[in-house]
Amino acid sequence: MDCHKKALELMHKHLDGDITRAEEHELKVHLEECLACQKHLHELKRTVTLIQSTERIKAPEGFASKVMDQLPIEKKRVRYLR
Amino acid sequence: MELIIREKIKQVKKGDQTAFEDVVMFYQDKIYQHCLRMLGNQHEAEDIAQEAFIRAYVNIHSYDERRKFSTWLYRIATNLTIDRLRKRKPDYYLDAEVKGTDGLDMYSQLAADEKLPEDELEGLELQTYIQKQIAELPSKYRSIIMLRYLEDFSLQEISEILDIPIGTVKTRIHRGREALRKKLRHV
Numbered sequence: 001m002d003c004h005k006k007a008l009e010l011m012h013k014h015l016d017g018d019i020t021r022a023e024e025h026e027l028k029v030h031l032e033e034c035l036a037c038q039k040h041l042h043e044l045k046r047t048v049t050l051i052q053s054t055e056r057i058k059a060p061e062g063f064a065s066k067v068m069d070q071l072p073i074e075k076k077r078v079r080y081l082r
Numbered sequence: 083m084e085l086i087i088r089e090k091i092k093q094v095k096k097g098d099q100t101a102f103e104d105v106v107m108f109y110q111d112k113i114y115q116h117c118l119r120m121l122g123n124q125h126e127a128e129d130i131a132q133e134a135f136i137r138a139y140v141n142i143h144s145y146d147e148r149r150k151f152s153t154w155l156y157r158i159a160t161n162l163t164i165d166r167l168r169k170r171k172p173d174y175y176l177d178a179e180v181k182g183t184d185g186l187d188m189y190s191q192l193a194a195d196e197k198l199p200e201d202e203l204e205g206l207e208l209q210t211y212i213q214k215q216i217a218e219l220p221s222k223y224r225s226i227i228m229l230r231y232l233e234d235f236s237l238q239e240i241s242e243i244l245d246i247p248i249g250t251v252k253t254r255i256h257r258g259r260e261a262l263r264k265k266l267r268h269v
Contacts, residue, residue, distance in 0.1 A: 012255075012256040047259060051216065051231045056111065067110075
């Protein structure tokens with residue numbers, strides 16, 4: 001069970017691009033002999049793909065002009081010369 | 083694009099208010115989407131997203147041009163959404179950490195493996211289902227998952243946006259991915 005825990009940690013490091021070469025090798029060796037961990041990594045990668053597949057939302061019509069209407073009126077900075 | 087935005091910001095700093103409209107146009111969809119996904123309510127999302135741009139404008143002189151503008155803008159928007167979420171009691175309750183559980187919250191103690199009844203699952207479109215699962219993540223995981231996978235920030239940038247250590251960002255992104263894996267493995 002501990003070895004799965006270690007592998008899990010390495011999977012997340014791998015997904016974050018945070019893994020050393022030695023760790024990458026260690027993970028690879030483990031995955032070759034552990035179907036459960038292979039499946040787990042596959043599910044994690046698929047999860048990321050599913051998240052990225054969600055549609056992008058657009059701001060409501062007229063958003064920018066509503067923001068512009070609410071901006072404080074620009075005050076000219078007055079310098080007093082002595 | 084960063085270059086054009088950089089130029090626009092310089093103009094805004096010099097007092098050219100109209101240049102700010104281009105900045106709003108460029109980021110409005112992203113910032114609105116972020117607020118909507120965080121708050122789950124269109125009216126509130128529009129309100130908070132507008133407030134974020136107004137604050138950015140008012141505080142533009144405190145923006146350091148050596149840094150990425152988007153990181154600075156997201157930081158303002160994220161702080162506003164977090165403030166808004168805190169004011170909501172039920173959500174706060176679910177997000178609250180349970181004493182003595184090392185960062186576990188009420189949410190993670192609910193059964194994550196629980197499958198929806200089949201007919202309910204069939205009735206929902208996949209897109210809607212995925213969005214629902216993201217929306218139901220505790221907000222501290224949801225914000226990071228979105229910043230990373232929908233808005234493409236690096237872990238370092240996320241740590242700057244949320245003002246939390248990079249180690250915390252990593253822990254939360256791991257937990258967020260695991261929570262979503264459990265919810266999405268059957269789809």
